[in-house]
Amino acid sequence: MRPVAAGVSGWAAQQLQWLAxxxxxxxxxxxxxxxxxxSAGVRFGLIYAGLFATSALALxxxxxxxxxGLLDRQTETAINADAQGLVERFLDGPNALVDTxxxxxxANVDDDAIYLLADSGLRTVAGNLELxxxxxxxxxxxxxxxxxxxxxxxxxxxxxxxxxGGYHLLVGRDVQARAQLRxxxxxxxxxxxxxxxxxxxxxxxxxxSLFRITINDVAATAAAFSRGDLTRRVRVTGMGDxxxxxxxxxxxxxxxxxxxxxxxxxxSNAIAHDLRTPITRARARLEDASRTARTEADxxxxxxxxxxxxDGIVAVFQALLRIAEIEAGARRSAFAxxxxxxxxxxxxxxxxxxxxxxxxxxxxxxxxxxPAFGDRDMLQQAVANLLDNALKFxxxxxxxxxxxxxxxxxxxxxxxxxxxxxxxxxxxxATERFFRGESARSTPGSGLGLSLVQAVAVLxxxxxxxxxxxxxxxxxxxxxALTAANAPPAARS
Amino acid sequence: xxxxxxxxxxxxxxxxxxxxQTDVAPxxxxxxxxxxxxxxxxxxxxxxxxxxxxxxxEEVHMLEEEGLKLCSEGHLRPGIxxxxxxxxxxxxx
Numbered sequence: 001m002r003p004v005a006a007g008v009s010g011w012a013a014q015q016l017q018w019l020a021x022x023x024x025x026x027x028x029x030x031x032x033x034x035x036x037x038x039s040a041g042v043r044f045g046l047i048y049a050g051l052f053a054t055s056a057l058a059l060x061x062x063x064x065x066x067x068x069g070l071l072d073r074q075t076e077t078a079i080n081a082d083a084q085g086l087v088e089r090f091l092d093g094p095n096a097l098v099d100t101x102x103x104x105x106x107a108n109v110d111d112d113a114i115y116l117l118a119d120s121g122l123r124t125v126a127g128n129l130e131l132x133x134x135x136x137x138x139x140x141x142x143x144x145x146x147x148x149x150x151x152x153x154x155x156x157x158x159x160x161x162x163x164x165g166g167y168h169l170l171v172g173r174d175v176q177a178r179a180q181l182r183x184x185x186x187x188x189x190x191x192x193x194x195x196x197x198x199x200x201x202x203x204x205x206x207x208x209s210l211f212r213i214t215i216n217d218v219a220a221t222a223a224a225f226s227r228g229d230l231t232r233r234v235r236v237t238g239m240g241d242x243x244x245x246x247x248x249x250x251x252x253x254x255x256x257x258x259x260x261x262x263x264x265x266x267x268s269n270a271i272a273h274d275l276r277t278p279i280t281r282a283r284a285r286l287e288d289a290s291r292t293a294r295t296e297a298d299x300x301x302x303x304x305x306x307x308x309x310x311d312g313i314v315a316v317f318q319a320l321l322r323i324a325e326i327e328a329g330a331r332r333s334a335f336a337x338x339x340x341x342x343x344x345x346x347x348x349x350x351x352x353x354x355x356x357x358x359x360x361x362x363x364x365x366x367x368x369x370x371p372a373f374g375d376r377d378m379l380q381q382a383v384a385n386l387l388d389n390a391l392k393f394x395x396x397x398x399x400x401x402x403x404x405x406x407x408x409x410x411x412x413x414x415x416x417x418x419x420x421x422x423x424x425x426x427x428x429x430a431t432e433r434f435f436r437g438e439s440a441r442s443t444p445g446s447g448l449g450l451s452l453v454q455a456v457a458v459l460x461x462x463x464x465x466x467x468x469x470x471x472x473x474x475x476x477x478x479x480x481a482l483t484a485a486n487a488p489p490a491a492r493s
Numbered sequence: 494x495x496x497x498x499x500x501x502x503x504x505x506x507x508x509x510x511x512x513x514q515t516d517v518a519p520x521x522x523x524x525x526x527x528x529x530x531x532x533x534x535x536x537x538x539x540x541x542x543x544x545x546x547x548x549x550x551e552e553v554h555m556l557e558e559e560g561l562k563l564c565s566e567g568h569l570r571p572g573i574x575x576x577x578x579x580x581x582x583x584x585x586x
Contacts, residue, residue, distance in 0.1 A: 105524050105529075106533060106536060106577060106580055107577060107580065107581055107584070108524075108577060109574065109577045109578055109581055111570060111573070111574055111577075114522065127523075128522050128523045128524035128529070129520045129521070129522060129523065130520060130521040130522075130523050131520055131521070133517075133520045134517070135517060145517075145519075145520060146517055146518075146519035146520070147519050147520050147521070147522050148519040148520065148521045148522065149522045149525045149570070150522075150525040150526075150569045150570055153519055154519075156520075174522075
């Protein structure tokens with residue numbers, strides 16, 4: 001047992017070493033600058049941190065300018081104003097200036113004035129500085145000199161004037177309080193970068209996490225969708241922000257794709273189901289004829305019937321292709337101005353004869369002029385489909401109505417019959433390809449007529465509405481009416 | 494952010510910089526001395542005598558007393574400040 005145990009522990013140690021190496025490699029790969037910069041989340045985070053730091057720097061600079069800078073400017077203004085009076089006083093002689101300096105020192109309740117009048121040998125004549133500061137030479141105008149105030153070291157801002165007769169005058173202010181303020185502000189500025197970096201990194205991580213959560217959700221949804229899970233959707237937080245808008249748009253797109261996929265599946269199933277019957281029937285007829293036909297005429301008759309069945313199948317495929325073509329919008333470029341009034345009159349004339357043959361009445365109320373913009377053949381086909389359906393499903397003795405009118409900015413064309421109608425629960429599905437309601441099962445047809453009408457209406461920017469005619473069905477096709485305001489250039493010309 | 498740091502630190506160091514040279518001996522301010530306190534006290538007494546002690550506001554006497562007391566106790570700047578205020582009141586009278 002011992003060699004086995006030793007072998008297992010060695011294997012475990014090797015695995016642990018391999019895992020440790022792998023972890024080091026992973027960490028290096030994750031934190032490698034190129035890997036980091038490749039992440040949009042990290043880039044957004046860095047942009048956030050940069051903007052935050054820039055704002056903080058600008059704010060600090062403004063704070064400095066509006067506090068310490070302001071005090072500097074105020075001090076210099078006070079010194080200049082003070083000095084101007086003293087220089088003018090010197091015109092009355094050095095003694096007058098000496099008296100003025102004494103008066104000003106006596107009256108200096110702010111306790112910040114510094115004066116020194118010195119002779120040509122820089123010996124003190126008047127003022128409150130014991131000696132001439134060595135750092136103030138002839139070429140110095142503004143300077144800051146250290147001062148000793150009752151044993152406490154301070155700082156004075158001083159301006160130097162050279163007066164006639166070799167006299168020198170220093171006028172200044174004690175700026176120790178300002179120097180302390182500067183030091184406090186400086187300390188704050190030195191600490192600020194650390195705080196800004198910490199807050200910037202925290203904010204950047206938050207921005208990155210937010211970005212990553214949203215993007216990960218979108219990516220996971222897209223991945224699930226591509227794997228076949230058509231029910232997965234991007235999470236909408238309900239905050240109504242840009243991410244929510246993006247999620248809603250993506251979800252709409254996924255709904256549309258899922259709907260189309262569902263449609264394709266339904267159509268495929270419907271094709272397989274609905275076309276199997278005529279194909280099987282044609283095959284059975286041909287097989288039966290091959291076995292039982294005794295004469296050439298019997299064979300011809302069987303082939304003709306099979307041809308008829310196959311023609312029906314070809315017609316169904318043609319209808320499907322036409323619907324697909326209409327839905328793709330390929331014919332939109334052929335749109336032109338169409339007057340639907342005469343077109344609808346022609347259709348009533350055509351279908352009146354067929355209605356009379358069935359013992360039905362086709363009534364109509366159509367204005368003479370109904371301008372629209374679209375494809376004439378398609379619109380004619382759509383109304384003809386509605387009339388076909390109405391005649392097919394209405395009993396003898398009933399009345400079918402074709403009405404057209406303009407309502408606001410829409411043009412309404414309705415075909416109403418007195419047949420069995422479509423139950424409310426089936427109306428929303430009645431325009432699906434191959435859909436056939438219970439009452440239509442025994443009636444010949446492919447279940448594509450209303451799909452084509454709907455496709456035509458949508459292509460023209462309109463809708464198809466199915467309503468209860470009490471009794472019967474009323475199909476209302478609403479199309480945008482052609483007015484001077486909404487006419488496209490092609491229609492105006 | 495990294496590019497801005499040097500500018501930031503430069504601003505901070507400039508703000509914090511103490512322009513005084515620590516090796517330079519500070520110039521002594523003589524208006525914080527007992528002599529100046531005595532000089533102001535003399536000036537104040539002369540002003541009070543010239544106006545008549547009874548006509549001088551009580552506040553002046555109080556400030557004079559406080560100022561002299563503070564100067565004698567070594568609190569020169571507060572003492573001098575009170576004497577200056579007393580003189581200012583007399584001048585504004």
